Structure formats: structure tokens, C-alpha cells
Amino acid sequence: AQTVTQSQPEMSVQEAETVTLSCTYDTSENNYYLFWYKQPPSRQMILVIRQEAYKQQNATENRFSVNFQKAAKSFSLKISDSQLGDTAMYFCALFGNEKLTFGTGTRLTIIP
């Protein structure tokens, strides 16, 4: 079985600051993918960033970057220059064994 753990139920940060969301996981698969999804109040799931486990280089998408520590099974998301539109639920997820497993989510609030 694969598991994803997010230990921060809620976080808040001032606009323009940097925030890091934590995620740890466990899997017996050698080939897997890691994702961060954003779920705004509309509840539409939006892909923020993805990381292939076989790649050592950390993925980056504009203001979003990850710190992927494979040995530690850690996959944190850093949001730089946070914006009001970043306010949402953020889910860490692992795709392995042909299924996507989600963490419990972190509710992020950006304060004006």
C-alpha cells in the first residue's frame, strides 16, 4: 500500500512572502510520480507541479518549486512571492501501482 502524509492542516502567510508545504510518502514501487494539486473554492483540481521519481533534479514551475528527497521520501512544495490567488487547499499525491493516492491536504491562506 502507498501512503501520503501532510502534517500541516492549515497555514497562512503574508502576500509576497515564501511558504513551504510539507509532504512525506511511502511506497514500495520503484517507478512513481509525485504531484502537488491545488483545489480552490470551486473545487476544480488544478495541477501545480509534478516530479518523476527517477529524476534527481527538482521540478520548477514559475513561482512553484519542489524539494524532492527520495531517500527520505519527502516532497515539499515552495511557493515564492505568494499571491492572493494562491489561497486554496493543496494536496500532495503519489501515482504508483496505477493509482493516485492523496494526502489529507493543507489549507493555505494568503493574507493581504
Added chain:
Amino acid sequence: GAVVSQHPSRVICKSGTSVKIECRSLDFQATTMFWYRQFPKQSLMLMATSNEGSKATYEQGVEKDKFLINHASLTLSTLTVTSAHPEDSSFYICSAIDWTGGGEQYFGPGTRLTVT
């Protein structure tokens, strides 16, 4: 990116009746679709994997006779909640994998089911 639609977006039904939710991949063919359930302020829980032309694979604890899944074409999967009860009220989300597009998984906008 690719688009996945769901219909209806909201549905209210009486206890004991059945309701069908459709999930469509609009601009790609999806041999694999997934159905999730999300309770308020909780995460997405995988209910089943829907494979085109074959039986769905249900997660442990999900009643296959209650949640009927049909993936009859490469762009459509349906979830039918049979003999619905108030405890089936939830937010149901589907997703589809675009294998030709690098294996990206695209999510539908969700369906809010309320059973009265």
C-alpha cells in the same frame, strides 16, 4: 491542457432512487478513468478505476453493486449510485489519463450529490 467534463454538476435525488453521473474526456481518448469521492474538508478517496471495455476495479470497502461503473467508450465513463441513501451524499470527482499526452491525469469539475 486537456479537458474533462462531468454532468450534472449538482443533483438532488430522493432516498431509494438511482442517479447517474457522466464523465467525458473532451479532446482525448481515455482508456483509464478514475472515480473519487470527497467529503467536506477532506481529501479525495479513490473509489474505483474504470477501464474501457472491461470491468471496473473497485477499492477495498467500496460496494460495486451500489456504485456501478460503465466505461463503454474511450471518452465516456458513468457512475450510477443505486438505491441512494443520505449517507451517499458527497462530492464525486472523475479523472482521466491522457496516455498519449505523457500520462497526465485531468480532473473533472465534480458533481455534488445530495440525497434527501
